Amino acid sequence: MKKHLFFLTLIAITLLTGCSKDNGPDNTSPCPVTGIELPESSTQAPVTPGSTITIRGNGFASDCEIWLYAVEAAKTTEGVQAEIENVTSASLSFIAPSVAGLQSVELRQDGGTWRLGELTFPAEKEDLPLEILPKRILHIRVTWIEDMTFVLRYKYDTEGRIIAITKTDQQSDYEDGPFEDEVTNIEYASDRIIVTEPEGSQLIHTLTNGRTTSIVGISNNGSYPSDYTFSYDENGYLAESRWIENPDHEYSAESVYTIIDGRLVRVQEKETSQEWYGGNAIYENDPAQLNNLNIDLFGMSDFIDHADFDKVYLYGTGGKRLKTLPVKIDYGDDGVSTYRYKMDGKYISQIEKCDEDGELSERLEFFYEN
Structure with missing residues (x-):
């Protein structure tokens, strides 16, 4: 059992000697990061969207970017920029975006773009509607x-x-x-929903295509409901929201x-x-x-x-x-x-x-x- 675990540990990461050298700012510049290590992934053990992925190497810049492109798609297909959580000269961590299948990982830094390797995400599934139970x-x-x-x-x-x-x-x-x-x-x-709360204050929803895009709080009797805005992704799911303190608007927060x-x-x-x-x-x-x-x-x-x-x-x-x-x-x-x-x-x-x-x-x- 210990030998088996040791073997799994050895293959847990894929070691690359460096990123591709044929796509820098002048198509000849070497990659600024050496000793690249990408996590291992496969169709049996794909990367989980929303998880934190760490790439190790030597030479990452604080303002670098990570982009993912579907390998099966044409290179002209628009890539997806990953949200970077933390970066040092020796490692870069980003949030795995909502993509599917085999993805090419590209580094943008110092005016150039370099391919670091590939990561496998879960295959895209058909988004079937949820059947709601009848009893209320x-x-x-x-x-x-x-x-x-x-x-x-x-x-x-x-x-x-x-x-x-x-x-x-x-x-x-x-x-x-x-x-x-x-x-x-x-x-x-x-085009709207009006929610009247017990103390008399109101939340006015503005609807766009049946979705709430903003909520304005109307105060009453010393109660000050907050304001909100909402946006949605291309699949129709909630993407971002913003909370704004009402009435002074001194504090706010945005969630993704x-x-x-x-x-x-x-x-x-x-x-x-x-x-x-x-x-x-x-x-x-x-x-x-x-x-x-x-x-x-x-x-x-x-x-x-x-x-x-x-x-x-x-x-x-x-x-x-x-x-x-x-x-x-x-x-x-x-x-x-x-x-x-x-x-x-x-x-x-x-x-x-x-x-x-x-x-x-x-x-x-x-x-x-x-």
């Missing part, structure tokens, strides 16, 4: 362990859209009741979403974002745990923490629906959340969320119409 959720009981319990009751229109959410049956471990019900009302038009085959695998803040915002996360999905209830669970703030997308997924205006649910979300310094699902046939009956120590932190119980 009547209500969800939410329990924050050693904190409070409440029920979210949903009301729908004839098209199955949520038009009211009532937070009721609240019980707190720290405060004495009774608590008043809190009702959120939702109105739909062809990596979605592969309908699975959310990574959320990353841009460099201009506030460090405390908490938008960085790596998602581990269960391909068998489908996001196929009538309510998109990514639209529930009690299901996913540190996210902006609940604002658009809840009302079905966040582009294509994410297909699978997470079993683990790693927020880095902000901790780890793990998820346990209990099923009643095809339907989720309960979700338990645990903290990084494995302690139960939250429970969601689902109740459906007959």
Whole structure:
């Protein structure tokens, strides 16, 4: 067994003596980086989009770029620029972009372009629509362990859209009741959605082709909802969002979403974002745990923490629906959340969320119409 592991370690990386020398700024200049080492990849063990890839060598510049081109496509095909996480003279780390198949890796530096080698990504899959289960959720009981319990009751229109959410049956471990019900009302038009929150403030969604592209918060009674903008990728999935504090606009944060085959695998803040915002996360999905209830669970703030997308997924205006649910979300310094699902046939009956120590932190119980 030890010999087998040793052998696997030896082949874990592909060692190259240098990058191609025939495509520098004058087609003759040698590559400025020597001793290139690319990670090993294959169709059996492809690179995971959204993961961090490290290339080692000697001579990387701080302003270098990495581009990927599909090997099977013509060279005139537009490449994909990878987002670089960290670079030193001896190594370069970048986020594997959402590409498929065999990709040529190119370095752009010092005015030239050099081919470093190839990486294999998963084959492109047909993006089939998700089949939504027919029974609607009547209500969800939410329990924050050693904190409070409440029920979210949903009301729908004839098209199955949520038009009211009532937070009721609240019980707190720290405060004495009774608590008043809190009702959120939702109105739909062809070009906008108006969400009126319990205290009277509003969130005005602007819709473009059925997707929310911006949300403007209208204050009321001392409540100041934030503003948001959203953009989408060529496949129709959410690509980026920006949160802006309202009303002073003193703080903002931008998040980039990596979605592969309908699975959310990574959320990353841009460099201009506030460090405390908490938008960085790596998602581990269960391909068998489908996001196929009538309510998109990514639209529930009690299901996913540190996210902006609940604002658009809840009302079905966040582009294509994410297909699978997470079993683990790693927020880095902000901790780890793990998820346990209990099923009643095809339907989720309960979700338990645990903290990084494995302690139960939250429970969601689902109740459906007959």
